[in-house]
Amino acid sequence: MSKTLFEWSNIRESFAMALSAIRTNKLRSALTLVGIIVGVFSIIAVMTAMGVLRNSIEQGMTQLGANTFQIQKFPSGFDSGPEMRRRLRNRKDITYEQALQVRDKVTLADAIGLEIWQFGLTMFWQDKKTNPNISIAGENVDGVATNNWIVDNGRGLNQEDIDKATNVIILGVNIVEKLFPPQVNPIGERVRVDGEIYQVIGVFEKKGSALGDNQDNFGVIPITAYFQKYGKRARSINIMVKAKSPVVYDDCVEQSRAILRVARGVPPGQDDDFSYFSNEGIIEQFNDITSKFRMAVFGISSIALLAAGIGIMNIMLVSVTERTREIGIRKAIGARRTNILTQFILEAIVLSEIGGIIGILVGILAGNSLAIIWSLPVVIPYDWAVIGFVICSIIGIVFGVYPAWKASNLDPIESLRYE
């Protein structure tokens, strides 16, 4: 008989015996598994939830197109601690004149969008109105493109709208659904916001929601029309720059930065008094912040898994003692030490892997509950699932070795006498 065949049949036998032993002691096995399940569950659930959040943020941030970054007054993101806020408080708004300098002088860009926002407004059409939570953006012609907004129905802004500061508006899907009955084509209709009448010229394609935030609840008007209504200094301007290509992206960032520094009179050697924002940046930031959290969860889970491993070792030691006689029988009819060793290690591995699989499945389910609530795509963290499974196998081996070694070294005569 070939060696490999022998080992294979032995492993199959051991595997069958392991399953049978676990089945026989259901409650005991289940209790032992809880530790492993909890440990693996927490890792997998957190990693899955992080994946979902990341997806959500990525999806939300695609408001900026490819190769596009945005210059704005404040950093966008999560890490505005009290220290940071104090430093940022005195920043001055980016004015339209400064923004125009960037628009006119940056040569490495395909498009430069300028925008300025108003929030918390209510829109009226005939006898209908929205909730007081819509936003209005004043945009230049490029602003629609650099925001990656796509006009689905009607038209976007043109230069004439900007030059004449006409009261036209492009609406997000959410507002259209709220105000207009399905049979009414909103194009050409007149809506009222803040006492101003705008003619609807287009409707944007649906964007969905990110992090539970509705992204279709806004309207876009010419930036000049915005200034007429709210004044040039109402808020800080955002500048969205689309670099000519990925190759010149970094240079483009530098160029626009230099121009804006000059426009804002920032002395050399002093920090920028404005911030950047890009999809990549925001994801990097997210990963940065969450990595600490992930590390902490990983650490705590490791302790749980260590405790679970000791639990497995304990139960295996009990199992070896209980099955002393079985071990004696097996040895009497020809089992070698390695056969017994394999059998018990495999039992420990199977035990912890069953726990691992349950933990992984439940963890993926729990982690995806956010995805389900926010109707985001479901995330399956294959890498972490594999890592979790491997960790369980290692726990099985590490904590199964000693009991298995003990079993394999039992004296057959003593074992056969054991009651």
Add this chain to the structure above:
Amino acid sequence: MDNAVVINIQQIKKMYDMGGAEEVHALRGVNVEIRKNEYVAIMGPSGSGKSTLMNIIGCLDTPTSGLYEFNGVNVSEMNDNQLAKIRNKEIGFVFQTFNLLARSDSLHNVELPLIYGGIPAAERKRLATEALEQVGLGERIHHKPNELSGGQRQRVAIARALVNKPSILLADEPTGNLDSKTGDEIMNLFAELHNKGNTVILVTHEEYIAEHAHRIIRVRDGLVASDEVVARVKIPAVAAAV
């Protein structure tokens, strides 16, 4: 009959160190020779060294000194794995308490030595089924021990002992846990197996069980007290048929 020597034991001694200066001499120099197709009973009261001798014959234990040749091969200095292989291929154990795996059915119990012998699954199943049929349990291959009577359990154990076609069957008080009627059936089975050419070694302290054998070796105080061929008192029906 000019049968080959299966077991050749020369001046076997076994000493147990009980801690400190205390030593127990379980065997003090035993000589035994058993040939192929013999039917031998090893008898002796408890403490006589009978069990130690059985363990050494069964390769579960090694002697402190002396020579033990099994089929001409010196096994007295073999290591654990080599002994395991001898036990697997050459020795079929039958125990007083049957010693079946409680969670496994008859077939799997009988297959077990073949698994450790590395026999492929299909072959294993065929051989195990054959062995069970040979002991009259062809209908009960999927019963677990707790679904079988004592006699049937012992038959499963005998099938397990036979399945690797060992050189000797080594039975330790095989009827000790059975009523006398079932015990007789088992003894008839041993006689039948002996008639088919198997070498049978019985270890017992029951005179009437030993009487089934053709030769009785009596052990006392770690020595062979007597070793004689006996006239058959009973002739089993099956033996007459052959």
